[in-house]
Amino acid sequence: MIxxxxxxxxxxxxxxxxxxxxxxxxxxxxxxxxxxxxxxDVPGGTLYPALLRLEQQGLALPSWAPSEAGPRRxxxxxxxxxxxxxxxxxxxxxxxxxxxxxLISTVVPR
Amino acid sequence: MSWxxxxxAELLRLGLQPRRARQLxxxxxxxxAEHASAPADIFGPAHLYARHLVSELTVxxxxxxxxxxxxxxxxTGVGKRYRxxxxxHDVSLTVRGGEVAAIVGANGCGKSTLLRICAGLTRPTxxxxxxxxxxxxxxxDGGTAGWLTAEEHFRLFGAAAxxxxxxxxxxxxxxxxxxxxxxxxxxxxxxxxxxxxQKLNLVLGELHSPDLLLLDEPYQxxxxxxxxxxxxxxxxxxxxxxxxxxxxxxxxxxANVDHVLDLSS
Numbered sequence: 606m607i608x609x610x611x612x613x614x615x616x617x618x619x620x621x622x623x624x625x626x627x628x629x630x631x632x633x634x635x636x637x638x639x640x641x642x643x644x645x646d647v648p649g650g651t652l653y654p655a656l657l658r659l660e661q662q663g664l665a666l667p668s669w670a671p672s673e674a675g676p677r678r679x680x681x682x683x684x685x686x687x688x689x690x691x692x693x694x695x696x697x698x699x700x701x702x703x704x705x706x707x708l709i710s711t712v713v714p715r
Numbered sequence: 716m717s718w719x720x721x722x723x724a725e726l727l728r729l730g731l732q733p734r735r736a737r738q739l740x741x742x743x744x745x746x747x748a749e750h751a752s753a754p755a756d757i758f759g760p761a762h763l764y765a766r767h768l769v770s771e772l773t774v775x776x777x778x779x780x781x782x783x784x785x786x787x788x789x790x791t792g793v794g795k796r797y798r799x800x801x802x803x804h805d806v807s808l809t810v811r812g813g814e815v816a817a818i819v820g821a822n823g824c825g826k827s828t829l830l831r832i833c834a835g836l837t838r839p840t841x842x843x844x845x846x847x848x849x850x851x852x853x854x855x856d857g858g859t860a861g862w863l864t865a866e867e868h869f870r871l872f873g874a875a876a877x878x879x880x881x882x883x884x885x886x887x888x889x890x891x892x893x894x895x896x897x898x899x900x901x902x903x904x905x906x907x908x909x910x911x912x913q914k915l916n917l918v919l920g921e922l923h924s925p926d927l928l929l930l931d932e933p934y935q936x937x938x939x940x941x942x943x944x945x946x947x948x949x950x951x952x953x954x955x956x957x958x959x960x961x962x963x964x965x966x967x968x969x970a971n972v973d974h975v976l977d978l979s980s
Contacts, residue, residue: 653746
């Protein structure tokens with residue numbers, strides 16, 4: 606659950622951009638990939654606003670595609686601006702992760 | 716009303732364009748369908764998700780660096796005695812344009828009296844008050860007349876501030892809309908609910924676009940939505956460079972204000 610991982614909110618955009626850089630996808634597909642990666646079960650009320658935000662900022666480009674069963678799907682494709690943001694945020698993440706690693710590694714055995 | 720209809724209506728109420736509201740409503744239903752679920756199961760109550768979505772979509776703009784402007788209100792060593800009783804003494808407060816100050820304290824500690832002193836309606840026993848010329852005051856029990864309509868109030872208060880009649884009326888309507896209220900032409904103030912009457916007070920206080928706004932617990936009778944609208948409005952005023960002083964007893968309001976003056980201490 607996202608509720609007990611408050612820090613995820615700050616890095617959800619990064620995760621979404623990374624997945625979209627790999628391949629275009631739609632909301633439910635992204636939710637499944639996040640869960641499979643073990644990052645989090647992101648509720649729809651968090652996921653879809655984040656996707657709309659990426660769209661609004663021009664970081665992801667939506668397009669509609671039919672699905673075999675059920676309603677059509679809104680697929681998102683990463684834009685050039687999205688790739689730039691991804692690179693910047695990935696760097697930030699690495700710094701953050703290394704910092705936290707350093708703080709905990711001396712007191713918590715792996 | 717169905718979930719999508721409630722959702723769309725709330726988006727409209729929050730100020731989204733009709734086309735955008737319709738589009739978001741359609742998409743949200745489709746998103747729920749991706750999970751083979753009803754919207755309520757994925758997103759919860761429609762009106763709450765609408766507010767959540769709008770706030771998620773509006774925080775993306777980078778927060779502009781807030782700069783504060785000139786001093787619009789300065790109290791120095793202000794005290795008030797009433798029948799040989801000290802209500803409060805030695806109160807000092809400086810509020811600049813672009814700042815929000817909150818006056819807090821227990822009942823009867825003189826919060827409303829201090830606000831009237833800020834407005835120049837009550838004379839302090841000691842100390843000095845300097846203030847800008849254009850001041851708007853929203854008292855707790857506003858000076859409204861029950862037999863007049865909202866529009867008549869706009870014209871009356873506008874005339875007092877030297878505004879042309881049509882301009883006063885249209886400004887009033889515009890300000891009311893920001894508080895999610897559409898005044899009806901045929902409705903007298905005595906027919907309005909307490910919360911709506913409070914909105915009228917707020918509109919009247921702002922009608923002549925004062926530089927300093929003094930608000931005395933201006934949300935009595937507001938429901939949760941109107942209460943949030945109210946604070947959004949306060950921060951919009953602040954970002955437009957105005958100074959705001961709010962009397963409040965709700966402590967969770969204080970997270971985003973610049974100065975807190977506790978009269979009971």
